[in-house]
Amino acid sequence: MAHHLSIEDVGITFSTPAGPFVALRDVRLGIEKGEFVSIIGHSGCGKTTILNIVAGLNRATIGGVVLENREVNAPGPDRAVVFQNHSLLPWLTVYENVAIAVDKVFAATKSRQERHDWVSHNLKLVQMDHAMDKRPGEISGGMKQRVGIARALAMEPKVLLLDEPFGALDAITRAHLQDSLMEIHGALGNTVIMITHDVDEAVLLSDRIVMMTNGPAATIGEVMDVRLARPRNRLDLADDAEYNHYRAEVLRFLHERQRNPRAA
Amino acid sequence: MRAEAMAIYRKVARKVTSDVTRAPARVSRTARRAAVGRPGPEPAAAAADAGLIPRLIRALAPPLVTLSVVLLAWSFVSTHLAPDIPGPEATFDRAKEVLAHPFYVYGPNDMGIGWQVLYSLGRVLGGFALAVLVGIPVGFLVGMSRGMRRALGPLIQILKPVSPLAWLPIGLLLFKAVDPSAVFVIFITSIWPIILNTAAGVQEIPRDYMNVARVLNLSPGEVAVKILLPAARPHILTGMRLSLGIAWMVIVAAEMLTGGIGIGFYVWDEWNNLNVASIIVAILLIGVVGIALEAAMNWAQRRFDYK
Numbered sequence: 001m002a003h004h005l006s007i008e009d010v011g012i013t014f015s016t017p018a019g020p021f022v023a024l025r026d027v028r029l030g031i032e033k034g035e036f037v038s039i040i041g042h043s044g045c046g047k048t049t050i051l052n053i054v055a056g057l058n059r060a061t062i063g064g065v066v067l068e069n070r071e072v073n074a075p076g077p078d079r080a081v082v083f084q085n086h087s088l089l090p091w092l093t094v095y096e097n098v099a100i101a102v103d104k105v106f107a108a109t110k111s112r113q114e115r116h117d118w119v120s121h122n123l124k125l126v127q128m129d130h131a132m133d134k135r136p137g138e139i140s141g142g143m144k145q146r147v148g149i150a151r152a153l154a155m156e157p158k159v160l161l162l163d164e165p166f167g168a169l170d171a172i173t174r175a176h177l178q179d180s181l182m183e184i185h186g187a188l189g190n191t192v193i194m195i196t197h198d199v200d201e202a203v204l205l206s207d208r209i210v211m212m213t214n215g216p217a218a219t220i221g222e223v224m225d226v227r228l229a230r231p232r233n234r235l236d237l238a239d240d241a242e243y244n245h246y247r248a249e250v251l252r253f254l255h256e257r258q259r260n261p262r263a264a
Numbered sequence: 265m266r267a268e269a270m271a272i273y274r275k276v277a278r279k280v281t282s283d284v285t286r287a288p289a290r291v292s293r294t295a296r297r298a299a300v301g302r303p304g305p306e307p308a309a310a311a312a313d314a315g316l317i318p319r320l321i322r323a324l325a326p327p328l329v330t331l332s333v334v335l336l337a338w339s340f341v342s343t344h345l346a347p348d349i350p351g352p353e354a355t356f357d358r359a360k361e362v363l364a365h366p367f368y369v370y371g372p373n374d375m376g377i378g379w380q381v382l383y384s385l386g387r388v389l390g391g392f393a394l395a396v397l398v399g400i401p402v403g404f405l406v407g408m409s410r411g412m413r414r415a416l417g418p419l420i421q422i423l424k425p426v427s428p429l430a431w432l433p434i435g436l437l438l439f440k441a442v443d444p445s446a447v448f449v450i451f452i453t454s455i456w457p458i459i460l461n462t463a464a465g466v467q468e469i470p471r472d473y474m475n476v477a478r479v480l481n482l483s484p485g486e487v488a489v490k491i492l493l494p495a496a497r498p499h500i501l502t503g504m505r506l507s508l509g510i511a512w513m514v515i516v517a518a519e520m521l522t523g524g525i526g527i528g529f530y531v532w533d534e535w536n537n538l539n540v541a542s543i544i545v546a547i548l549l550i551g552v553v554g555i556a557l558e559a560a561m562n563w564a565q566r567r568f569d570y571k
Binding site: 055056057075076077079080081083085087089090091092100101104105135137155 | 470472473475476478479480481482486490491494495497570
């Protein structure tokens with residue numbers, strides 16, 4: 001049975017003034033529909049590069065990505081991206097930022113009223129409907145990221161790609177947004193690939209954790225299933241033995257087996 | 265002449281001091297009202313920070329002091345150093361004459377100063393509009409494409425520092441008439457800030473905005489209109505503002521050489537008639553119009569700038 005999304009033997013080499021730089025090699029991963037997969041690893045191990053290749057923003061030198069049995073090598077709204085720096089357009093209001101995506105993707109298939117309702121619906125999903133007429137300069141970092149997520153979800157993507165979406169936020173805001181993301185994933189059942197640095201975030205949110213080796217020529221080191229029942233509550237899991245076991249496994253991978261060469 | 269200068273100084277000094285001496289009386293009235301029911305401090309001291317009048321004084325006194333210094337220096341220069349330059353009083357009289365009937369028309373070449381200013385403004389706005397229409401797209405091209413930067417860069421750098429007076433003969437040869445030449449000179453000298461600022465604005469657009477456009481599969485036209493233009497808008501407005509300032513300066517110089525109706529030509533004509541007072545009045549008027557143009561650009565920037 002073919003995977004929903006399949007990363008097949010992907011490798012990428014950048015040509016730099018100092019010679020060819022192999023960033024990734026032999027990346028093989030199959031993702032099923034509705035799965036929440038986290039990719040974790042040290043800085044510079046190529047996590048964002050993998051995401052960019054799946055998104056089509058970068059082209060793999062070797063191998064490719066197959067989504068629903070079709071190769072994808074160009075960007076598109078079927079693989080919507082939530083960027084680390086929210087990337088909201090500052091001259092548009094919150095509503096208009098989501099609307100620009102909806103109007104483009106659903107120009108032919110939804111009427112103007114339907115598109116308006118869809119924008120409002122997605123903003124309500126991330127609890128930003130009260131700030132629809134504000135500009136990005138007038139809202140906090142957490143709110144901006146919520147709008148970024150709303151914009152991505154509004155494209156009804158086949159795969160939702162998140163590039164360290166909460167990295168720039170403080171711990172409390174991060175916790176709120178993680179809970180929101182879990183709720184949305186529970187409600188919509190969408191396929192999600194998330195890049196993160198945060199071990200707790202990875203274990204709490206994911207069905208599977210993909211642990212990358214260090215760069216250069218990084219590849220997938222280990223893939224771990226997280227078999228915690230959903231819905232997950234962070235307070236209940238804080239004392240849970242299984243949760244802590246998963247956490248320890250990831251930490252061990254990151255700090256013992258793939259020790260950051262600079263720290264050694 | 266010295267008596268004249270002293271008279272002016274005394275007039276100005278009286279005005280400044282009267283502003284200051286008038287203040288405590290009003291201040292103490294407010295202080296009295298405010299001090300009702302409280303153990304009274306010194307009325308003047310109590311209201312020292314309150315009130316419109318002290319703030320007005322703080323705002324007006326420095327420029328008024330500068331004005332008095334300028335008037336004094338002017339009087340001194342015109343009395344002792346260059347007697348052909350009229351002093352402030354003579355200039356003020358001439359200003360009254362000139363501004364009394366700003367829109368008279370005695371003939372095709374003899375019109376009031378109001379008309380002169382309007383004709384100049386017309387040429388400026390014509391040249392400026394052309395500079396905007398051509399400069400913004402060229403700026404976009406230069407900003408978006410390294411090839412265009414390499415192709416057009418040297419040309420821009422060579423033409424940018426050229427004085428408008430050097431362009432004038434070219435303009436006259438090309439267009440053979442005064443108005444088109446003047447508009448051409450304005451265009452060719454004021455287009456450079458627009459091109460360079462627009463290009464800078466486009467080049468500074470964050471990569472992430474372009475990634476958003478790519479994920480959405482926006483067409484190149486949609487990218488230009490929905491992303492590039494709004495993102496570069498603050499830079500474009502800055503370029504336009506610089507360009508308008510240059511254009512207004514250039515028109516005066518250009519009109520001196522071309523003749524016709526215009527504030528620059530007016531200055532040259534009055535110089536030929538040795539009416540130096542008129543020249544000074546024209547200088548002040550040019551400054552006032554410059555302020556008005558700046559104010560208009562300020563309004564536009566506030567209205568359209570999202571930052």
